[in-house]
Amino acid sequence: MLLPENIHPNNSLYLAGGFVLKALEPLGEVSLMELFIESRKLHHMPMPVFTLALDWLFLAGLISYNADGSIISCF
Incomplete structure (x- = not known):
């Protein structure tokens, strides 16, 4: 699902994660x-x-969260 072969790229987590990071920056x-x-x-x-x-970005170490639950960038 990260790099799909049989689904449209707009539905991939790789692309969605990029847009989440772009919005968070x-x-x-x-x-x-x-x-x-x-x-x-x-x-x-x-x-x-x-x-x-x-979930994918958290596992990759690109985002984290603080004590009040806010999402923060790790880079």
Whole structure:
């Protein structure tokens, strides 16, 4: 699902993760729903794809969260 062979690239987590990072970059620290809204301004993605992209970015060490649950960039 990260680099799909048989689905449209717009549905890949790789692309969705890139748009999430692009939306997070100017904000620095943001709540989950604010990041979802900003990400959807850049690329239409359903909430399940957004959530899976966040999981992938967290596992890759590119995002983290703080004590109050805000999402922060790790680079």
